[in-house]
Amino acid sequence: MTALTLRRRLTALIAALALVAAVGAAVASVAPTQAAWSDRAYASAAVTSGDWAAPVSYGCIAMNANGTVMKDGTCKVTSLVFDQWGDDSMHTRNYYVAVDSNAGTGYVQLTLDLSAATMRTNLGVGTWKWGNAATTGGEFAPTSACSTLPTMVANTPTMWLSSRSFYFSVVDNRSAAWSSLVTCK
Secondary structure, three states: HHHHHHHHHHHHHHHHHHHHHHHHHHHHOOOOOOOOOOOOOOOOOOOOOOOOOOOOEEEEEEEOOOOOOOOOOOOEEEEEEEEEEEEEEEEEEEEEEEEEEEOOEEEEEEEEEHHEEEEEEEEOOOOOOOEEEEEEEEHHHHHHOOOOOOEEEEEEEOOOEEEEEEEEEEEEOOOOOHHHOOOOO
16 A cells, blocks of 8 residues: 555545534534424313213103193103115115003103114115105104104104103115105105
């Protein structure tokens, strides 16, 4: 190795060491940064698990046979369940609503949220849709419009027992149902 080659290598080594020392000094002189402000953030979320559902309140009023509210009348919806079948051309649901009331020879005025009912049997294919739904019969007829479904207001026939179940049907395609069967307004 010649003296010239040795000098070049030594110069390159010194330059490299100087560069490393300069970078180290620069890194050591940088202070940690801090924000000029700090925002507190809060978040919340609803917790659900499995098929648990929030309790649903139903409207239930004991009525006299003449259409007036019964004085000291009691009424409670104890369950709302349904069975479903059909396909995307038209699904059908049979609903069963259980009521406890002292209406006797009177009747009960119900306000029901059908979307909160519990499914017992599902033989349907596809997805239920409320946009064109209609009630199509059963033990009572709704007094509300089809367009308000899944919320429905209806009057039962005579209560005559303190605990009684009522049956009614709903389809999700009123256009495919026989028009004579549609009972909502």
